[in-house]
Amino acid sequence: MCSAWAAALAQQPRSPQMPAPPPMKFVSREERSQLDEAKDSKSRISITLELAADHLTKAEEFNAQKKFDQSCEELGRYLGLLTDARTFLATMNPSKNSTRDLYKHFDIALRRLPPRLAVMRRSTPADYAGNLKAAEEYTRETRSEVLDKFYGHTVLREDTNDGKKSDDVKAPPEVTKHP
Numbered sequence: 001m002c003s004a005w006a007a008a009l010a011q012q013p014r015s016p017q018m019p020a021p022p023p024m025k026f027v028s029r030e031e032r033s034q035l036d037e038a039k040d041s042k043s044r045i046s047i048t049l050e051l052a053a054d055h056l057t058k059a060e061e062f063n064a065q066k067k068f069d070q071s072c073e074e075l076g077r078y079l080g081l082l083t084d085a086r087t088f089l090a091t092m093n094p095s096k097n098s099t100r101d102l103y104k105h106f107d108i109a110l111r112r113l114p115p116r117l118a119v120m121r122r123s124t125p126a127d128y129a130g131n132l133k134a135a136e137e138y139t140r141e142t143r144s145e146v147l148d149k150f151y152g153h154t155v156l157r158e159d160t161n162d163g164k165k166s167d168d169v170k171a172p173p174e175v176t177k178h179p
Helices: 002-011 031-037 041-064 069-088 099-113 111-124 126-150
Strands: none
Touching: 002 126, 031 041, 041 069, 041 099, 041 111, 069 099, 069 126, 099 111, 099 126, 111 126
16 A cells, blocks of 8 residues: 555656746955956956956856856856946946947957857756856847947937837928918
8 A cells, every 4th residue: 555655656747846046146345346446447347357257267167067056156246247347337428439448348358258158058957057048148138238338329220110200200391382
């Protein structure tokens, strides 16, 4: 009777395993002090990108060692630094050439990061792969935002109304001749 009960339990479907929680985005006190000590905005962005790349490298190392929780922690630090850089750049005047240079520098650095995240995701269990996918998407969104700010005043946007005139743009009045 006991063996029949054990066999019945073995046949019941198991509840799906919960995915790993998302990484907590943060910047450590030491890193924050490094960023605050930067003498100008260019050095601050450079330090931020260097620290973010270091955290991503550590995450890759932990991932290769199958230490996925530590990898997720490093991923959170990486995302925290990206968020900090986005916030810092948002406070600057986007029409200045020096700010445009920072956006370009940031874009060049971000360009090579999503493929690294994709490679990590392929060798990660499904429980943790969602976090890497979200980090990859966040990095792409950040790069897209940076490019939008860089090209902000020089790019014409497509009309999203499918050829219909919007209410803001009115047709010129027709000229009528009165006798």
